[in-house]
Amino acid sequence: xLLYTLRRILIMIxxxxxxxxxxxxxxFAMPGDALSGQIDPTQSPEYIEEMxxxxxxxxxxxxxxxxxxxxxxxxxxxxxxxxxxDVSAIxxxxxxxxxxxxxxxxxxxxxxxxxxxRYAGRxxxxxxxxxxxxxxxxxxxxxxxxxALFAIFIFSxxxxxxPSTGSVGSGMTPGTFEFWMSKLYHTFLPALVLGAxxxxxxxxxxxxxxxxxxxxxxxxxxxxxxTPESEIYNKHILRNSIIPIVxxxxxDIASIIGGAVIIETIFSYRGIGELLISSIERRDSxxxxxxxxxxxxxxxxxxxxxxxxxxxxDPRIRVE
Amino acid sequence: MKRSRYLLGASLMSVAILAxxxxxxxxxxxxxxxxxxxxxxxxxxDADNDGADDADADNDGNNDEEAxxxxxxxxxxxxxxxxxxxxxxxxxxxxxxxDDSLALNIFNGDALYSISSFTDFEPEPSLAxxxxxxDDNLTVTFHLEEGVMWHNGEELTAEDFEFSYExxxxxxxxxxxxxxxxRIEGFDEYRAGDADSLEGVNVxxxxxxxxxxxxxxxxxxxxxxxxxxxxAHLEHLEVSEIEDSEExxxxxxxxxxxxxxxxxxxxxxxxxxFEDYWQGAPNLDxxxxxxxxxxxxxxxxxxxxxxxxxxxxxxxLPLEDNEDVTVEEIEALSYSYLGFKLGEWNAEDEVVEMNxxxxxxxxxxxxxxxxxxxxxxxxxxxxxxxxxINAPESHIRWSxxxxxxxxQYEYDPDRARELLEEAGYEDVTGDxxxxxxxxxxxxxxxxxxxxxxxxxxxxxxxxxxxxxDVGINAQLMDGQLLDFNLFYDLVEEDDxxxxxxxxxxxxxxxxxxPSGLWRxxxxxxxxxxxxxxSDELIAEGLSEEALDIDYRQEVYQEWHQLVNEELxxxxxxxxxxxxxxxxxxxxxxxxxxxxxxxxxxxxxxxE
Numbered sequence: 073x074l075l076y077t078l079r080r081i082l083i084m085i086x087x088x089x090x091x092x093x094x095x096x097x098x099x100f101a102m103p104g105d106a107l108s109g110q111i112d113p114t115q116s117p118e119y120i121e122e123m124x125x126x127x128x129x130x131x132x133x134x135x136x137x138x139x140x141x142x143x144x145x146x147x148x149x150x151x152x153x154x155x156x157x158d159v160s161a162i163x164x165x166x167x168x169x170x171x172x173x174x175x176x177x178x179x180x181x182x183x184x185x186x187x188x189x190r191y192a193g194r195x196x197x198x199x200x201x202x203x204x205x206x207x208x209x210x211x212x213x214x215x216x217x218x219x220a221l222f223a224i225f226i227f228s229x230x231x232x233x234x235p236s237t238g239s240v241g242s243g244m245t246p247g248t249f250e251f252w253m254s255k256l257y258h259t260f261l262p263a264l265v266l267g268a269x270x271x272x273x274x275x276x277x278x279x280x281x282x283x284x285x286x287x288x289x290x291x292x293x294x295x296x297x298x299t300p301e302s303e304i305y306n307k308h309i310l311r312n313s314i315i316p317i318v319x320x321x322x323x324d325i326a327s328i329i330g331g332a333v334i335i336e337t338i339f340s341y342r343g344i345g346e347l348l349i350s351s352i353e354r355r356d357s358x359x360x361x362x363x364x365x366x367x368x369x370x371x372x373x374x375x376x377x378x379x380x381x382x383x384x385x386d387p388r389i390r391v392e
Numbered sequence: 393m394k395r396s397r398y399l400l401g402a403s404l405m406s407v408a409i410l411a412x413x414x415x416x417x418x419x420x421x422x423x424x425x426x427x428x429x430x431x432x433x434x435x436x437x438d439a440d441n442d443g444a445d446d447a448d449a450d451n452d453g454n455n456d457e458e459a460x461x462x463x464x465x466x467x468x469x470x471x472x473x474x475x476x477x478x479x480x481x482x483x484x485x486x487x488x489x490x491d492d493s494l495a496l497n498i499f500n501g502d503a504l505y506s507i508s509s510f511t512d513f514e515p516e517p518s519l520a521x522x523x524x525x526x527d528d529n530l531t532v533t534f535h536l537e538e539g540v541m542w543h544n545g546e547e548l549t550a551e552d553f554e555f556s557y558e559x560x561x562x563x564x565x566x567x568x569x570x571x572x573x574x575r576i577e578g579f580d581e582y583r584a585g586d587a588d589s590l591e592g593v594n595v596x597x598x599x600x601x602x603x604x605x606x607x608x609x610x611x612x613x614x615x616x617x618x619x620x621x622x623x624a625h626l627e628h629l630e631v632s633e634i635e636d637s638e639e640x641x642x643x644x645x646x647x648x649x650x651x652x653x654x655x656x657x658x659x660x661x662x663x664x665x666f667e668d669y670w671q672g673a674p675n676l677d678x679x680x681x682x683x684x685x686x687x688x689x690x691x692x693x694x695x696x697x698x699x700x701x702x703x704x705x706x707x708x709l710p711l712e713d714n715e716d717v718t719v720e721e722i723e724a725l726s727y728s729y730l731g732f733k734l735g736e737w738n739a740e741d742e743v744v745e746m747n748x749x750x751x752x753x754x755x756x757x758x759x760x761x762x763x764x765x766x767x768x769x770x771x772x773x774x775x776x777x778x779x780x781i782n783a784p785e786s787h788i789r790w791s792x793x794x795x796x797x798x799x800q801y802e803y804d805p806d807r808a809r810e811l812l813e814e815a816g817y818e819d820v821t822g823d824x825x826x827x828x829x830x831x832x833x834x835x836x837x838x839x840x841x842x843x844x845x846x847x848x849x850x851x852x853x854x855x856x857x858x859x860x861d862v863g864i865n866a867q868l869m870d871g872q873l874l875d876f877n878l879f880y881d882l883v884e885e886d887d888x889x890x891x892x893x894x895x896x897x898x899x900x901x902x903x904x905x906p907s908g909l910w911r912x913x914x915x916x917x918x919x920x921x922x923x924x925x926s927d928e929l930i931a932e933g934l935s936e937e938a939l940d941i942d943y944r945q946e947v948y949q950e951w952h953q954l955v956n957e958e959l960x961x962x963x964x965x966x967x968x969x970x971x972x973x974x975x976x977x978x979x980x981x982x983x984x985x986x987x988x989x990x991x992x993x994x995x996x997x998x999e
Contacts, residue, residue: 102877103877103878103881104875104876104878104880104881119570154479155479155480156479156481156486156488156635156636157480157641162657165657165658166657221687224688228695229691229695232695235697236685236688236692236697237683237684237685237688237692237697238659238660238682238683238684239656239659240656240659240660242469242471242680242682243469243662244654245654246654337685338685338687339685340683340684340685342477342656342657342658342659346477347658350477355877
């Protein structure tokens with residue numbers, strides 16, 4: 073297991089290297105840079121040229137790449153031209169919001185998937201099962217930005233239940249109970265959209281596993297012994313069926329952060345995703361590079377985590 | 393794959409938002425210079441933000457006149473909305489964009505003087521109650537108001553202004569405001585590090601200082617940096633540290649009606665009333681500057697989530713009948729245009745070279761102007777908000793020429809065909825499109841931006857259609873619209889595929905000087921128009937003689953007539969800015985840049 077883990081971690085290094093090259097070339101290929109938006113006749117072209125020189129934007133691509141990688145190895149992600157501060161500081165400011173949103177949406181996904189999957193698994197091929205399936209696939213099919221706009225329209229504008237923008241209310245002192253409640257309140261609607269849309273895979277996994285387990289020998293044995301039906305489902309089957317779902321968690325880390333990119337933008341929720349989008353628009357390449365790289369690392373770590381969890385839960389998968 | 397498509401969808405939407413807040417055909421997000429008191433023009437979407445400090449509340453059309461003089465209801469909080477996250481550089485000397493300048497206006501909006509649309513763009517006393525020029529027109533002496541307090545309890549003195557000038561001119565300063573101090577005597581020596589102080593800035597006593605300029609120019613006052621910096625708050629910092637410091641980003645000090653209470657980075661700033669404000673305590677208990685999603689701006693103001701916000705024409709229209717919202721209009725200080733590529737930039741000699749024979753013919757350019765239905769563009773795509781202009785200037789300013797002296801270029805396809813014929817462009821091959829005088833095929837590529845997303849495409853097609861109607865074979869360059877950055881990259885490098893291009897410029901509030909955009913040695917002269925007479929007139933408009941505003945107006949009148957006749961670009965329209973204001977909120981003054989003027993007059997009337 074240790075060897076396996078080490079091997080998996082080592083293999084991440086060349087992957088990361090390749091990812092960094094792709095990310096960098098893509099950012100490099102974007103038309104314009106942070107200064108090309110500065111269309112301002114009070115600035116002489118020489119001033120802008122000077123700034124480009126100072127920022128190293130005129131150097132050949134491999135030198136820029138080398139400088140960027142050298143910085144990252146030393147935990148220096150560069151400086152944002154737009155925000156005029158260090159990239160690590162901006163990300164540090166935004167990351168807690170994204171983590172809160174992701175955690176909350178995961179919890180919502182789990183709760184929804186657990187109840188729907190359990191019901192559908194116990195009552196397969198009934199009207200209820202089909203309804204759940206229908207709802208799930210519908211949500212899977214709806215683009216998240218459409219769902220977000222609908223959610224805002226219905227819950228914020230029509231019923232006035234939740235705020236449609238921002239991550240915290242006004243007049244709060246950071247750290248107080250009130251402040252955190254306001255944060256949760258502001259996070260709930262985006263988290264609901266983000267979480268509800270991805271329940272389909274969880275629900276169907278759980279449902280299918282329950283149906284499959286229900287025909288296993290140990291279940292038949294339990295039935296033969298006269299164990300109550302509810303106990304069979306809740307104790308014997310559910311426990312076994314939940315295990316494979318846990319491993320999905322790893323894969324989800326990346327997809328949730330990715331999904332947050334859109335949701336955060338629509339809800340004006342200041343997190344990493346919203347930062348990424350606005351930085352792309354403003355060609356703030358230091359921020360774009362760092363955030364993209366961060367998302368890539370999160371994907372790789374998530375996959376690693378998923379594989380390791382598999383190994384722990386199911387000894388047959390362990391590779392020595 | 394699916395995810396990346398979502399991403400695209402989302403980003404397109406937000407581009408539209410930004411464009412919407414910026415106005416015509418522009419991405420509100422590029423960080424052009426909102427330089428204050430700037431003699432030059434800035435790219436349209438990050439407008440200047442001057443005149444934030446007009447003392448006179450009800451000159452303008454706000455809806456609750458009765459509340460002007462101290463009998464306004466007290467208490468409450470007003471939320472000012474904006475649609476792009478703010479960078480958080482809360483210091484005038486270092487800030488970059490309109491995102492931060494709005495926040496600054498609310499807690500630190502007062503400057504030496506104010507210039508606004510309701511004072512006819514003439515400097516009005518503010519922090520300086522008076523100023524006078526020396527006989528040689530080189531030195532101006534300012535007399536400051538006494539008893540103006542900073543939020544940290546210090547009193548405003550002349551040294552706070554000296555501190556501003558010496559910060560900006562400092563060798564380590566790398567912000568974008570140099571052009572506002574570089575005319576001061578001794579700037580070059582100080583900037584180079586050869587002098588310990590700026591020779592041209594002289595503090596006489598606590599409330600008096602004088603500034604001496606290198607040469608007497610008509611707009612020295614308007615060009616001069618007008619914001620004080622709280623010296624006691626910042627003087628312990630190196631100039632290179634100020635921008636990143638806590639003193640600027642977390643605990644900024646101003647002298648406005650509100651003081652900063654709490655900052656949530658990129659999201660909101662909360663203010664509380666500053667009771668010692670020099671123009672009297674504000675009516676409100678506090679104010680909030682909040683960043684929201686621009687797509688929802690109309691709905692948010694209708695719901696009362698924000699109280700004041702700029703709207704797009706499509707958002708404003710449904711609110712016209714809404715009782716909870718007042719929609720205020722004001723002519724924007726910007727214009728959109730259709731430019732001809734007449735040549736290219738010669739980077740070596742730093743001059744434009746008018747070397748493209750394609751649009752040499754003046755009649756041809758005028759034919760384009762007659763072919764395009766400019767009023768139609770406003771009616772079809774801007775819900776009628778906007779004004780057709782015939783000069784590259786906002787028609788609400790004194791420098792806008794007398795319309796009767798200008799060629800009107802009204803929409804007239806027959807006249808366009810006539811002019812084409814006069815210029816020798818005739819349909820020889822019989823394919824419905826004209827050929828050039830040599831009988832060669834004549835095709836025209838239009839470069840246009842992809843914002844605002846909802847109208848960019850149909851608007852471009854509309855223009856192409858009207859050109860094709862008169863026989864000009866016009867098409868979209870590469871068959872598609874261009875992203876903001878790509879568009880300006882191509883325009884700046886004079887890409888050979890561009891024949892005509894549709895752009896927009898914002899104009900400085902303080903001064904109508906066309907330098908920077910129009911002279912033959914201006915990089916930002918995108919049509920690459922080279923005209924000796926124009927250069928001379930622009931220089932004349934800045935001369936000492938032009939200190940007499942009537943003379944200056946005559947010079948600009950002549951210059952505009954020249955541009956109008958030569959037509960290196962076709963001015964399309966001057967857009968209308970729209971603001972949605974909660975009907976309970978009064979005392980709000982909408983100006984050409986924003987609605988943050990005199991926030992101490994804001995009040996909430998609950999009835």
